[in-house]
Amino acid sequence: MVTEPIGVYVHMPYCPYKCHYCDFNAYRLPPRPGVLEEMAAGIAEEILRAGGEDRGREVRSIYFGGGTPSLFPPEAIARLIALLHGRYHVRRGAEVTLECNPGTVDLPALRALRRSGVNRISLGAQSFSRETLERLGRGHGPDDTRRAVELARQAGFQNLSLDVIYGLPGQTPQEARRDAEEAIALSPEHLSAYALEVEDGTYFGVLRRRGELPLPSDDDVVAAGEAVRAACETAGLEPYEISNFARPGRRSRHNLLYWHQGDYRGFGPGAHSHFSGRRRWNIAGPGPYLRAVAELGDAVAGEEVLSEEGRRGEWIYLRLRLREGFSLQAFHRRFGVPLDVAYPGVRRALDGQGLLERVPGRVQANERGRWLLHRVAEPFLP
Amino acid sequence: MGDRKDLRNFCIIAHIDHGKSTLADRLLEATGTLQAREMQSQVLDSMDLERERGITIKAQAVRLRYRSELQGEFVLNLIDTPGHVDFSYEVSRSLAACEGALLVIDAAQGVEAQTLANLYLALEHDLEIIPVINKIDLPQADPERVRQELLQIGLDPETAIAASAKDGTGIPEILEAVVERVPPPGGDSEGPLKALIFDSHFDAYRGVVCHIRVVDGRVRPGQRIRLMATGAAYEVTDLGVFRPQPTPVEELAAGEVGYFAAGIKVVRDARVGDTVTTAERGAAEPLAGYRPAVPMVFAGLYPSEPSHYDLLREALERLQLNDGALSFEPETSGALGFGFRCGFLGLLHLEIVQERLEREYDIDLVVTAPSVVYTVHYLDGRVERIENPAALEMGRGVDRIEEPYVDATLITPTSFVGPVMELCQERRGIFRTIEYPSPERAVLSYELPLGEIMYDFFDQLKSRTRGYASLDYQLGGDREGDLVRVDLLLNGELVDALSFIVHESRAQSQGRAVCEKLREVIPRQLFDVPIQAAVGGKVLARETIRALRKDVLAKCYGGDITRKRKLLEKQKEGKKRMRRLGQVEVPQEAFMAVLRRGD
Numbered sequence A: 001m002v003t004e005p006i007g008v009y010v011h012m013p014y015c016p017y018k019c020h021y022c023d024f025n026a027y028r029l030p031p032r033p034g035v036l037e038e039m040a041a042g043i044a045e046e047i048l049r050a051g052g053e054d055r056g057r058e059v060r061s062i063y064f065g066g067g068t069p070s071l072f073p074p075e076a077i078a079r080l081i082a083l084l085h086g087r088y089h090v091r092r093g094a095e096v097t098l099e100c101n102p103g104t105v106d107l108p109a110l111r112a113l114r115r116s117g118v119n120r121i122s123l124g125a126q127s128f129s130r131e132t133l134e135r136l137g138r139g140h141g142p143d144d145t146r147r148a149v150e151l152a153r154q155a156g157f158q159n160l161s162l163d164v165i166y167g168l169p170g171q172t173p174q175e176a177r178r179d180a181e182e183a184i185a186l187s188p189e190h191l192s193a194y195a196l197e198v199e200d201g202t203y204f205g206v207l208r209r210r211g212e213l214p215l216p217s218d219d220d221v222v223a224a225g226e227a228v229r230a231a232c233e234t235a236g237l238e239p240y241e242i243s244n245f246a247r248p249g250r251r252s253r254h255n256l257l258y259w260h261q262g263d264y265r266g267f268g269p270g271a272h273s274h275f276s277g278r279r280r281w282n283i284a285g286p287g288p289y290l291r292a293v294a295e296l297g298d299a300v301a302g303e304e305v306l307s308e309e310g311r312r313g314e315w316i317y318l319r320l321r322l323r324e325g326f327s328l329q330a331f332h333r334r335f336g337v338p339l340d341v342a343y344p345g346v347r348r349a350l351d352g353q354g355l356l357e358r359v360p361g362r363v364q365a366n367e368r369g370r371w372l373l374h375r376v377a378e379p380f381l382p
Numbered sequence B: 001m002g003d004r005k006d007l008r009n010f011c012i013i014a015h016i017d018h019g020k021s022t023l024a025d026r027l028l029e030a031t032g033t034l035q036a037r038e039m040q041s042q043v044l045d046s047m048d049l050e051r052e053r054g055i056t057i058k059a060q061a062v063r064l065r066y067r068s069e070l071q072g073e074f075v076l077n078l079i080d081t082p083g084h085v086d087f088s089y090e091v092s093r094s095l096a097a098c099e100g101a102l103l104v105i106d107a108a109q110g111v112e113a114q115t116l117a118n119l120y121l122a123l124e125h126d127l128e129i130i131p132v133i134n135k136i137d138l139p140q141a142d143p144e145r146v147r148q149e150l151l152q153i154g155l156d157p158e159t160a161i162a163a164s165a166k167d168g169t170g171i172p173e174i175l176e177a178v179v180e181r182v183p184p185p186g187g188d189s190e191g192p193l194k195a196l197i198f199d200s201h202f203d204a205y206r207g208v209v210c211h212i213r214v215v216d217g218r219v220r221p222g223q224r225i226r227l228m229a230t231g232a233a234y235e236v237t238d239l240g241v242f243r244p245q246p247t248p249v250e251e252l253a254a255g256e257v258g259y260f261a262a263g264i265k266v267v268r269d270a271r272v273g274d275t276v277t278t279a280e281r282g283a284a285e286p287l288a289g290y291r292p293a294v295p296m297v298f299a300g301l302y303p304s305e306p307s308h309y310d311l312l313r314e315a316l317e318r319l320q321l322n323d324g325a326l327s328f329e330p331e332t333s334g335a336l337g338f339g340f341r342c343g344f345l346g347l348l349h350l351e352i353v354q355e356r357l358e359r360e361y362d363i364d365l366v367v368t369a370p371s372v373v374y375t376v377h378y379l380d381g382r383v384e385r386i387e388n389p390a391a392l393e394m395g396r397g398v399d400r401i402e403e404p405y406v407d408a409t410l411i412t413p414t415s416f417v418g419p420v421m422e423l424c425q426e427r428r429g430i431f432r433t434i435e436y437p438s439p440e441r442a443v444l445s446y447e448l449p450l451g452e453i454m455y456d457f458f459d460q461l462k463s464r465t466r467g468y469a470s471l472d473y474q475l476g477g478d479r480e481g482d483l484v485r486v487d488l489l490l491n492g493e494l495v496d497a498l499s500f501i502v503h504e505s506r507a508q509s510q511g512r513a514v515c516e517k518l519r520e521v522i523p524r525q526l527f528d529v530p531i532q533a534a535v536g537g538k539v540l541a542r543e544t545i546r547a548l549r550k551d552v553l554a555k556c557y558g559g560d561i562t563r564k565r566k567l568l569e570k571q572k573e574g575k576k577r578m579r580r581l582g583q584v585e586v587p588q589e590a591f592m593a594v595l596r597r598g599d
Helices: A035-049 A074-087 A107-115 A130-136 A142-154 A173-185 A203-209 A218-234 A253-259 A286-296 A308-321 A328-335 A346-352 A367-371 A373-380 B020-030 B048-053 B085-096 B113-124 B143-152 B171-181 B306-322 B347-360 B414-426 B457-464 B504-521 B561-576 B588-596
Strands: A006-012 A058-066 A089-100 A120-126 A160-166 A190-195 A238-241 A244-246 A264-267 A272-275 A278-282 A300-305 A362-365 B007-014 B060-068 B072-080 B100-106 B128-134 B194-203 B207-216 B224-227 B233-235 B238-242 B246-248 B257-261 B275-278 B297-303 B327-333 B337-344 B365-367 B374-378 B383-386 B398-413 B430-438 B441-449 B470-481 B483-490 B500-503 B529-535 B538-545 B579-581 B584-586
Touching: A006 A035, A006 A253, A035 A074, A035 A264, A035 A286, A058 A074, A058 A253, A074 A089, A074 A107, A089 A253, A107 A142, A120 A130, A120 A142, A142 A160, A160 A173, A160 A218, A173 A190, A173 A218, A190 A218, A218 A238, A218 A367, A253 A308, A264 A278, A272 B561, A278 B561, A308 A328, A308 A362, A308 A373, A308 B561, A328 A362, A346 A373, A362 A367, A367 A373, A373 B561, B007 B020, B007 B085, B007 B113, B007 B171, B020 B060, B020 B072, B020 B100, B020 B171, B060 B171, B060 B194, B060 B238, B060 B257, B072 B171, B085 B113, B085 B194, B085 B347, B100 B113, B100 B143, B100 B171, B113 B128, B113 B398, B113 B470, B128 B143, B128 B171, B143 B430, B194 B306, B297 B306, B297 B327, B297 B347, B306 B327, B306 B337, B306 B347, B337 B347, B347 B365, B365 B588, B398 B414, B414 B430, B414 B441, B414 B457, B441 B470, B457 B470, B483 B504, B500 B504, B504 B529, B504 B538, B504 B588, B584 B588
Parallel strands: A006 A058, A006 A264, A058 A089, A089 A120, A120 A160, A160 A190, B007 B072, B007 B100, B100 B128
Antiparallel strands: A190 A244, A238 A244, A264 A272, A272 A278, A278 A300, B060 B072, B194 B207, B194 B275, B207 B257, B224 B233, B224 B275, B238 B246, B238 B257, B297 B337, B297 B365, B327 B337, B374 B383, B374 B398, B398 B441, B398 B470, B430 B441, B483 B500, B483 B529, B529 B538, B579 B584
């Protein structure tokens, strides 16, 4: 079997503040000097020392996520990239993404990042309404986002992605569309538009439990999502995944790897890795992570090995998130069994429920099926 | 007069929570029957369920040795009685085995409905009543008021003993009163054997163990005996008394209380209330008062997993070994498949059986809403007893339907008489009498349809009287009513397991309530699902479960995949526990929706 190139994810777990909806492995930056440097050094240590079959593999994408990676000094990012070049064979032209908070960037930093090899910026705009941003607990305004885009362009970034959220408390579908249009007006190469998910353990989760969060109905969320999609399509941003849109050739290569169930290696607190059906994850807490790395050179907290059925089901679920779905041939090639043999009757049943696009030789969800994707994927899961 | 002047048989009767079990514990301790260190709180409630729920389900009998300072050695048999209205027949049999009763009354709560019901039962059996005013250690205790109430219900307040079973106050006085005031048993040990079975339980090694009170004659191991109601003959293999451990004895003579085993295989063959006599030259007439256990409430029990049908049948058979009142017959439902229609003494009995099936036999159950037994007179002259609403054939032409009524006694502070009467009217109660035993207390008698008080009547009574009113009832006769069957249609298809019978005047409101409840508990499907309630062909209420619009997670990246896949798998697992009715997936609790139709 040919070894496919892998992706590398680096998790930078600190933020200037915690947003009201956030349930990521992210921590408010402790007010003590040297925290970021310690974390960067810890991650560097993991990249240097951690064992694994991935050493020397070809790398096609690197992704700095968080948290707020833009909080870290550009030199720290540059050093991590250099270390990754040591551990792997990073392909020329590899996609190197860094997530930024619009309130935490300036031109010199962006220039330094660009020089160190970062070639794609993902900017957490979330909304262009001041009130909405306040309600989300974001520490920046719409103008910060506009300025950050401008600075990124000045610094030479030609691949820029914006994140927006819709389905917000009190938000109408029209407002959601306006937000998306504001984002599109900044001409990003890529846009991620997420329907809000309220998780337990977040500030929104608490409000919801108290009945103080006026969430829009599912019908309104779907209407908002469809309005966002229409706005993107009009502007030439093609929908290619449930929540992702891109200009031709600008799809996120790193994220595509996830949806193709490819191999990837994660570094940093709580980061996940996946190699051929075996998934591992690191210790999530920054302190315990750093101690483990210092002692052992890695910080593995757990792992799971997927069964053949589990791998198959997951592959289908992930592929179905993509607009193009998957071909029957690809499934057969990957798992050595025709789809209709592995899951007799399922395709016909889903088609009968009106959830599939009728494309010969392919399985893909139609518009209704995309909004009900879990119903489409469910029969394929073990 | 019998030959055992040193014997006393007595029981303790009380309203729930007035301290019956604690008093029993204290008596065991005070007579040295059990050392304090052996005491597990409430020794007599031997089933886990009894201890958890704080109620007595099975009767028990314990032999105590008591030395009176003035009168010498005594043998006391304490017979514990069940404490719930579902088991009132069992209570009456336990009382029949005694000559006296301790009537325990909470010093703060005073006389309650069950106090009265139990008192009347005890008086019917000519028992000597010793009132015990319990919990006098409580700050709210008002023994004087309770004495006043005793006078009102025809008891001499002077004879009441103030006690606290909790701290032991009054225990010596109670024991002394038992030997002094409860008469020794009568009966003739030389006459033909007559023994009353007042309880029985199943023992894996000995078969059915019968708890008996010997009225006349003697019983010995090896004796051939006959049970008069069933006519079956057995040989006594074990004979003994409970102290409280089973202790073998050589003989039980007239007046004595104990147990025997005789290789009897199921509890129904040794029915509570039956008379034991000798196989040859036995008694001519059985003891009075026997009646077979009659289930009052019926419900369908279906295994969640259709393949567990045989398991469920075996479990029901095993429960029946120890529960003569439980009945079951195979039944088929269009909605639920193969299961059993089971008969119970009441809702508590149903709950106990359900809990034991789930806990002891690990069977996941779908239980349909319980129903009473209706007597249906068809126009063609046939009369049928309907235990399952689905069996009512409206199309055949119904002349009339009768439903069971109860004679209910409700006791309430006078300030709540209005709300109590209102509740009884709502439930189609027929007012009988109202009495005021004391200025602040009213006793109301009503005839109420059993079907109307089965579910939430007691809760409603409590909530409308801030917990002060109490209820007791006995089965009355059947009465004709304007009854109709309400059918539920899901996505246009009749769901037989959801049908219920109700008074015509309430068909619409209850039909609507069930529709609403179903809309809440049935998850959204991929299409709109209409829910309709109908009588005959006429739709009374309609709700729609709107189609599911969105079921997708916005984000799924490298770190999310495991967690989100597990979420999906869990979602799928949950669906496996649902029932598929046509195209609609229905969770098990939907079948209980009919229970919560209170409007």
